[in-house]
Structure formats: C-alpha cells, structure tokens
Amino acid sequence: MEELKKLAAKEALRYIDDDMIIGLGTGSTTAYFIQMLGKKLMTEELEDVYGIPTSHQSRLLALESGIPVVTLDEVDAIDIAVDGADEVDPHLNLIKGRGAALTMEKIIEYRAGTFIVLVDESKLVEYLGQRVPVPIEVIPAAWRAIKEELEVFNATAELRMGVKKDGPVITDNGNFILDAKFIKIEDPLDMEIELNNIPGVVENGIFADIADIILVGTKEGVKKLER
Known part of the structure; x- marks a missing residue:
C-alpha cells in the first residue's frame, strides 16, 4: 500500500506550478507528497511555492523538506490543497480525520481553488462509514x-x-x-x-461535496476520479 500511496503523491505534483500557495494536508500519504514537493523546490524545478500546513505535523515536515510555510492570514487565496482520506464514496464524499487535524483541514481545503485527494485503492467504499468511524x-x-x-x-x-x-x-x-x-x-x-x-x-470528519479530484494509487497505476 505504501507504494500505491507514493504513486498517487507523485501524480499530484503534476498539478503544481510556480508561484502557487498549496494547502498541505496531514497523514502518511500526504507526507510523501510534501517530501516530493520539497525535492522539487530544492532542485529548482519549482519556484516560489508556499505551503499552508493543516497541522503541527505537516508544518514540521514541510520545514524539514525545505518548503516555506505561511499562515491563512498571510494569503489572499489558496491555489490547491492536497490531502489524503480515510474513505471515498462513489460521489467523492470523504471521511477524514484519523490524524486528528480535521478542523484545519476543512478550513483550508474548503477555501482552495482545487482540492486534490490522494488515496490508495483500499480507501474506496460503497458508502461512507462502511469501514471507519x-x-x-x-x-x-x-x-x-x-x-x-x-x-x-x-x-x-x-x-x-x-x-x-x-x-x-x-x-x-x-x-x-x-x-x-x-x-x-x-x-x-x-x-x-x-x-x-x-x-x-x-x-466533524465528513467532507461532503468538497473534493475536486481523487488520485487513486492502484496496482495498474494512478486512477483519476473527477467531480
């Protein structure tokens, strides 16, 4: 499953351009994205990208990865938010919050121009609440x-x-x-x-009608689900 998470995280980098403000989610899948984004900045493949962390965890990881961070008060808009999810239903509704950062995640991801969700295929369910609380x-x-x-x-x-x-x-x-x-x-x-x-x-951890793109890591590659 870790390899599938990395596949989704790598695919998300395709949506990042110079001069973007990026909402940085919390959790194991998003951690891969943050580390990969940091490498892009270190090698100057991307420039003038700033992150808005959703938790102390994502803030520390962003700083360790060389991503400059800003607060919600310091920006006028958030271009893209990238985060994981615990469940995704067929209508792209989510359950999130196993990392206990759901409140700031929802604040930032609701305000993002595009909200991209990274999951492995085990997170796809028939209805919310099927597997996790x-x-x-x-x-x-x-x-x-x-x-x-x-x-x-x-x-x-x-x-x-x-x-x-x-x-x-x-x-x-x-x-x-x-x-x-x-x-x-x-x-x-x-x-x-x-x-x-x-x-x-x-x-609460129900994120209904908010996700724009779901990138699903599968054994056959990354599958894209779009609202």
Whole structure:
C-alpha cells in the first residue's frame, strides 16, 4: 500500500506550478507528497511555492523538506490543497480525520481553488462509514454529553485515547476526538451539517461535496476520479 500511496503523491505534483500557495494536508500519504514537493523546490524545478500546513505535523515536515510555510492570514487565496482520506464514496464524499487535524483541514481545503485527494485503492467504499468511524472534534467539557447525543443518530462513539501517552488524544486546537461509528451514512452532506449543529462539536470528519479530484494509487497505476 505504501507504494500505491507514493504513486498517487507523485501524480499530484503534476498539478503544481510556480508561484502557487498549496494547502498541505496531514497523514502518511500526504507526507510523501510534501517530501516530493520539497525535492522539487530544492532542485529548482519549482519556484516560489508556499505551503499552508493543516497541522503541527505537516508544518514540521514541510520545514524539514525545505518548503516555506505561511499562515491563512498571510494569503489572499489558496491555489490547491492536497490531502489524503480515510474513505471515498462513489460521489467523492470523504471521511477524514484519523490524524486528528480535521478542523484545519476543512478550513483550508474548503477555501482552495482545487482540492486534490490522494488515496490508495483500499480507501474506496460503497458508502461512507462502511469501514471507519467518523472523527468528531469536540470541546473537552462536552464530550460525554455529545457521546450520548450521538445515539439519536444510531451511532456509537468512543473517546480516542493516546497511543504513546496517557489519556485522550488532544488536537492542535486543544480539544478531544470522538470516533463515531454509524451503521450507514445515507446522506453525507445532511449528516455533516447535523453533526456540526450539536452544541460542543467543533467540526466533524465528513467532507461532503468538497473534493475536486481523487488520485487513486492502484496496482495498474494512478486512477483519476473527477467531480
């Protein structure tokens, strides 16, 4: 699967030109893209490209790779955003957020002129929620109440716990993550709105009607899906 991720990341470079502002997503597939982009800048195959990171992780990787970074406040527009996804349905709706950076990812990718998603073929599903839960960033004081409220949507939610630390995962914004497992998400756009209407929810990992291009790494090469 790592080789398939690299194939998709390499293909995404074809969309990058000089003088672009690039939204840099978070996760293993996007990490390959960031490193490859950095090499293009180092060899001067690309010039005057700046990245807007979606997380501390992507910011550190961008700097290590030689990509100059800017903030959302410093730019007038974002030309392209590149990120991965945990699930992609046939209508190009996404579930994202396993890296706990979903809020800034959505802010930046919503504002990008073109949003390109990099996945391997295992991420293609028949419907959202088929394999992975929906990450929901929540205010810490409200997580238990939100967990109970999610039962209205026939969802079971668990507080995401840290792997190399005691206690829950803390986002870059200082919040908690609930992972909500749905039986089936029939209407992703409606569900995205409904979840964000719950008091205490900061953002959720359903990205409906936002992706423009999906680059899928397969054993036969890169497959392009377009809205």
